[in-house]
Structure formats: C-alpha cells, structure tokens
Amino acid sequence: MPNKSLHTVWHRATITRQRREQKNAHKSVVLWFTGLSGSGKSTLAHTVEEQLFLSGLSTFVLDGDNVRHGLCNDLGFSDTDRKENIRRISETAKLLLEAGVITLTAFISPFKAERATARNLMPNGDFIEIYCFCPLPVCERRDVKGLYKKARLGEIKDFTGISSPYEEPENPELIINTSQFTLEESAQLVISLLRDRNILSAVE
Amino acid sequence: MPNKSLHTVWHRATITRQRREQKNAHKSVVLWFTGLSGSGKSTLAHTVEEQLFLSGLSTFVLDGDNVRHGLCNDLGFSDTDRKENIRRISETAKLLLEAGVITLTAFISPFKAERATARNLMPNGDFIEIYCFCPLPVCERRDVKGLYKKARLGEIKDFTGISSPYEEPENPELIINTSQFTLEESAQLVISLLRDRNILSAVE
Numbered sequence: 001m002p003n004k005s006l007h008t009v010w011h012r013a014t015i016t017r018q019r020r021e022q023k024n025a026h027k028s029v030v031l032w033f034t035g036l037s038g039s040g041k042s043t044l045a046h047t048v049e050e051q052l053f054l055s056g057l058s059t060f061v062l063d064g065d066n067v068r069h070g071l072c073n074d075l076g077f078s079d080t081d082r083k084e085n086i087r088r089i090s091e092t093a094k095l096l097l098e099a100g101v102i103t104l105t106a107f108i109s110p111f112k113a114e115r116a117t118a119r120n121l122m123p124n125g126d127f128i129e130i131y132c133f134c135p136l137p138v139c140e141r142r143d144v145k146g147l148y149k150k151a152r153l154g155e156i157k158d159f160t161g162i163s164s165p166y167e168e169p170e171n172p173e174l175i176i177n178t179s180q181f182t183l184e185e186s187a188q189l190v191i192s193l194l195r196d197r198n199i200l201s202a203v204e
Numbered sequence: 205m206p207n208k209s210l211h212t213v214w215h216r217a218t219i220t221r222q223r224r225e226q227k228n229a230h231k232s233v234v235l236w237f238t239g240l241s242g243s244g245k246s247t248l249a250h251t252v253e254e255q256l257f258l259s260g261l262s263t264f265v266l267d268g269d270n271v272r273h274g275l276c277n278d279l280g281f282s283d284t285d286r287k288e289n290i291r292r293i294s295e296t297a298k299l300l301l302e303a304g305v306i307t308l309t310a311f312i313s314p315f316k317a318e319r320a321t322a323r324n325l326m327p328n329g330d331f332i333e334i335y336c337f338c339p340l341p342v343c344e345r346r347d348v349k350g351l352y353k354k355a356r357l358g359e360i361k362d363f364t365g366i367s368s369p370y371e372e373p374e375n376p377e378l379i380i381n382t383s384q385f386t387l388e389e390s391a392q393l394v395i396s397l398l399r400d401r402n403i404l405s406a407v408e
Contacts, residue, residue: 046219060303
C-alpha cells in the first residue's frame, strides 16, 4: 500500500464561530450573572436559559453545580483560588461562545478585577454583566442552603458579604433587584435586553 | 411596591442533556483523539468536525490552539502539568457533552491513566478513544512545526516520543494508521464508527 498521506497535504478545516451562529440563526453571547449568595443568580440564569432553549436557541449554564465539582474541584475559597476559579470559568465561557452557544454563568464573582478580566477576554459586546442585586439582609433571611448561618458562626471562612467583600459592579449592562421582581419579571428583563441588542435575531 | 419575590418560590428550571439531544436530533459524545505530535490528530478532528457540522450537527473541537493559550495557559509540560491539562480538558469536554455537543479533543494525551480518568468521567459509551497511530520516524520526518528537531537538540524538554513516553492505548474504540490512509479515508472511518453506534441518528 503506498504511503499516501506522506504525499497528500492534510488541509485543516475550521468551522468558525460565524458559521455556527449562521447555523443556529442567533448570535452567541456570555451572560454573566453576579451577586451575593442567595441573590437568585443561578435560578434566574436557568429560567432565562429555559425560555431561550424553548425558543430553539443553543444555550448552556455554567454554575457551581457543574463547575465546582468538576473543572474547579481543586480550588477552595481563598482570594487566589476564587481568582483562578473565575479565570477558568471565563475561559470555558469563551470556548462556549466560540461554539456558538448562549452561555449563562452564575457565580458570585465578587471581585471587580476578575469580572473585568472575564469581560476583556471576550470580543467587544459579547459580555453582558447582569448584577443580581439583593440586600444582604434579604439574602441572609432566605439562606436557602444555610450558608449564611454557618458563615456567621465562623464555620465557613471567606464568605462573601460576611467575611469576604463583594465589590459591586460599577457599570453592568443590567441591574435587577431580585427582592422586588418576580422570577418571571426578572427573566423578562434579561430577554428584553437580548432582543434590544439583536442577539436573538438571525445572523446574516 | 410589594416585596413579591420573598413570597414567591423561585423554581429552578433545568434543561437536561436529553432535551438538548432531542432538539439537536443527534446524541452527544466525546471523540478523544490521541497520538504523537505530527500523527494528524488535530487535522483529522477538524475534518471530521467539518463533515458533521455540514450535516447540521452541533460540534466543537478542543485542541492546543484554543486550550493551551486559554484555560490551561498556566500549565507547562511536566508530568504534573500534563496531568492537570488533561483533567481540565476532560472536565470541559464533559460540560460540552452535557451541552449536547459532539466534542472532539485533539491532544497527545500520552498517559494511559489520564485517558482512563477522562473515560471514567463520562457516562458509559460516551467516550470514544481514537488512536491516531503513526510511526515515530514518519512523525519526525513530517515535523510540521519543527518541534522534533528542537526536541532532538534538547531545546524542548519532556517531548513525547523523544524524551517523554507515549503510552499506547490498549483498547481504543478505533485505531487509524494515519501514515497509510488519506485524510478523507481517515475521516470516513470515524464517521462510520459514529453511524454504527447510532450517534448520528435522531434521538427519541
């Protein structure tokens, strides 16, 4: 058998993001939800995803459930580890963006610098920061996972809002006061923003 | 304004992998290409991807180009770093699998243990190992990136096949001798395997 491949140039095919967006008939984007524990980030992200998915769009949510036990299972909650956590999430979101997927991330992401790094990693306009604002006392009253109680007792260290800072976004694309809106209303705010930015319309 | 959300349970919606597969009308799977530098892994992965994409499937390739400069840009080529590199790639592939995407990874991935870890991370049958076999002298003669020359001169340390071992797969789903087949023939072998396994057919 002749050694064909030695005499054949193996051309490299590449499917670009643009071709994926054309196939999907919508643009890809990163929706970066940030806010205190209990502010409703993850619930809102999943609700927005469901609405988009049911409209036929390609979507995915990165959150603590699928990242902390997997890609970032070697990281703790020190400042250094939080920084690396957000870096990896940002890079993964960027891959999903390239894959043509509307990517929703739901992490406290308390530090301005890391959110800025995430934003700067994406092409201009492809990073939409959504601040899920909720007063600390309300988050603490909800305390769905019982984490605030443990943090107050000192059983959890470096807990955002209690023993570790949350640096509020200065200029997010959207602020939602989740203590004042229902889940449906909050989801509608996000989807309206995507419509206004022509993310959901077919790509030329 | 009443504090509505405090009196409303925020139900968590979750779009499952199964629902994504139904929408896409194909299953998701991880195609794990392994082999020496120059064995044609990445070129083959991109060619297979193009054929699948042109058939309307959701696909993505993870390779050195989009991972080494991003998610794994803090890692070198020591055994420890190679191990962590493959771990992160595996976890990212798993996320893409969950996202309903046919995910092709093209990394030397020289160690059996790390490939086994990647395989064990995925649900049974969702990891397809494709060994791009190519004799070292052929890879070295190709030396597209000039890396073998540098490795022989000692300018690159821990180079697989020269100064670092490549542990051959013992029981991969597919072995392709890329020195004996054209790119088109090689791609056809992969696609035939996917057909045989009903990956490409509509999901119930």
